[in-house]
Amino acid sequence: MTDDLEQLGSLLSALPPAPEAWVAAAREIPKVGAELDALLRRAAADAELRSKLIEDLESALNEAGIAPTRWAVAEARARLSSF
């Protein structure tokens, strides 16, 4: 293989795909962000839901229909801290 073809191969190797789950989570940022906004609006007016979110965030997200991905949990936790 000539040098320039090797160089092309090397440049193709420089951009491997990101893990599929990470890409899927990034695609969902607008949707999950809106769902978190709605959930936290409800929690602001609902002490029981607020307690549940604080005690067991992952379960509370699950029950609200939000997949508790690493990003969703971290984002929810950050938003909860401003309560």
Add this chain to the structure above:
Amino acid sequence: MTDAQLVASCRAGDEAAWGALVDRFSRYVYAICTQGFRFNGYDAEDAFQDVFTKAYEQLGSLRDDAAVRPWLAQLTRRVCIDRLRAAKRESPAEDVEPPDVDDVLSTLDEAIAVRQALAGIGEPCGEMLDRFFARDQSYRTIAEELELPAGTIASRISRCLEKLRAAMEDSGTLARPEAR
């Protein structure tokens, strides 16, 4: 769809466009995090998601929609530096950035140009070169998944690379060798 059109659609609230933007730049952001800043595991995942979260929140501040790639590169760099600073509790950026990060970013920009040319050479070449070089798949896996004879994969890859080089020479992104 151009980068500028994609950004305009995202800004208009088109969620499908946002998904397409993530697809278009996920490899680039991932490579900056993992190769430029040598993050791995949760550090890389958190940085990756942080970049796209900030990109979504700050897309409105992008002045030139066509410049979304350098803007994302800069955003990724800032996110990674902030994470390194937080971990090392150091303040100047020069102290936390890997010394070769500019070289890595320059190589990644060249790699983006190659991928753009790859998209134009058609199938099965694009798929085959991506599987072999970027996904690190073996000849055997490629043969099985593309339902091709295993013994032909090496020569097909070689021909596809020639085709890619020719496409890049035609488009001016790769200089033609001087006539001997």
